[in-house]
Amino acid sequence: MYVARLAGIVVYDPNGDQVGRVRDAVARMRPGNAPPRVVGLVVEIGVRRRIFVPIGRVTTIEADAVLLSTGTLNLKRFEKKPGEVLVLEDLLDRRVSVTEPGSDPRPGSVVDVGMEQERSGEWTLRRLAVRATPTHLGRRGHLRQVDWEQVTGLSDAAGEQGTANLLAVLDQMRAADLANTLQDLSGRRRLEVAGALHDDRLADVLVELPNDDQVEILESLGVERAADVLESMDPDDAADVLAELPEPEKDELLALMEPAEAAPVRRLMDYAAGTAGSIMTTNPVILLPDVTIAEALAAIREPKRSPVVAAQVFVSRAPAATPSGRFLGMVHFQRLLREPPSDLVGGVVVDDLDPVGPQTPIAEVTRQMATYDLVAMPVVDELNRLVGVVTVDDVLDHLLPEDWRDRDRA
Structure with a gap:
């Protein structure tokens, strides 16, 4: 079972009631290059809460559902422990080298990670889908499935990591759920993934984030790109985001926006806080x-x-x-x-x-x-x-x- 295919599928308790949705798998690294052991799943329940479900509580993993052996779960918010990796967050798009018998190591990037159940009942990360780095401009590299032991570069915490395959997993999420996922990522990874989103998608996600994250991401984009993203927002949302910035940065971004896009934002920012004008939407039908x-x-x-x-x-x-x-x-x-x-x-x-x-x-x-x-x-x-x-x-x-x-x- 490849983990990217698990993302977003529904988790049910023994009574058939929906518990939440799978967002990632948690694995514990082993010494050397031994395949990591899967210790559980990250499941999103309710709104903005992700919990850890031990793999021992999972009875069945199917293409469209995960079934649990119990409805009693620890609702404490998930926190990654030392030695653990989140498969989608930490391994997808990782730059690696693949060694095959009789050939030199070949560079590539991880497209997906397969988890298999051993005879002992434990789950391990045995296989990887790796796309070779293209040797000719404009051509996609060959996609192959390889054993974990054939790949190097997976245990390096600071290893290079792209965004394309993780974005493909996140593509079907609602903006609010994607914003929730971004908050789970490390600071550097969060900025990488946010920066790789298209302007319209990033605009939708930004308004669902806390103020501090909005400012951090906007500042990481550079002023030209940040102005483009603000233009993709509804004027009231753009005004709310700009209100969190220092005056010099706010004025610079407004000046870079197209005049027709900046005008309604400026008008909204003139209204006093706590009034209808300060929260209204200016694009009704x-x-x-x-x-x-x-x-x-x-x-x-x-x-x-x-x-x-x-x-x-x-x-x-x-x-x-x-x-x-x-x-x-x-x-x-x-x-x-x-x-x-x-x-x-x-x-x-x-x-x-x-x-x-x-x-x-x-x-x-x-x-x-x-x-x-x-x-x-x-x-x-x-x-x-x-x-x-x-x-x-x-x-x-x-x-x-x-x-x-x-x-x-x-």
Whole structure:
């Protein structure tokens, strides 16, 4: 069983109840070049908590599930002990040399690690999938399976390590889960993996990290790349990240961003903390009143829109972007589903709920949203132009402790 294929599969207790998901395997190194013994799995349970499950508690490992012999587990947060390695974190992409009979050692990188169960019942890391370092530019090296004993460079704690294969394992994770994984990595490895992510993906992950990690990663990217990543964020998220930086760095990054991308971020940073303006989202779905119901539904089906933003549309006079023309009202997506596709959104607008202003305290915004069961509250300026909306997740992010994303606190 290759460990990369285990990542993300569900772990069940004997009653068939889901315990969590596999995130890595833990092995203990042995003297010389003997295959390491697998001592357990790292399993993610709930939100942002990873625990250690001893391999002796595992009864079955299948392609889509891991079955445990007991539902009683130690919920203490996993911490790697001296002499242990995390297979995916520490070994994937490791630069190694492969020695085969009758040939000189050949360089390559680890693509995956296979664990096998011995007759004694213990699991060991017996096989590795290693891709040879290409000898010609543009050609991929040959992929071969080799025994652990044929490979050198695996026990070197400071050995060179790439990121491609680990990123392939992490690719299907949600941004919040990937952020959680980054917090588990060593400082150097965390920066390497974060730096290898595409700008859009890194932007999504950064907003899920604690403030200190956000700053550390941004500073490691260099100002040009950091500005590109900030441009990939929603303006409210970019404003939150920039707020953690010293003034000179903040000003430099804003100057490097495209003016059209930097403008809404600057506006958000002008609002006082604790107000609707300081937490609002500036990219809601804004439509003109002569748009049809069918066109409105197409707008909220845009894959990149978050569910909370796509839950309703806001109707205004032109322009249909913040700051908009005169705000007319809003329509929840359930109402859109009930109306004929050819009707106009202007005919179904709800206009009897008073919007709030940018300086309205967050506590008042929260009370109004709770009173009227709103997913999002429109925010208008003194000219009755829509300048943003406060969503449920904006409010929750404010109400939770400032360090709620920090795994050390969970």
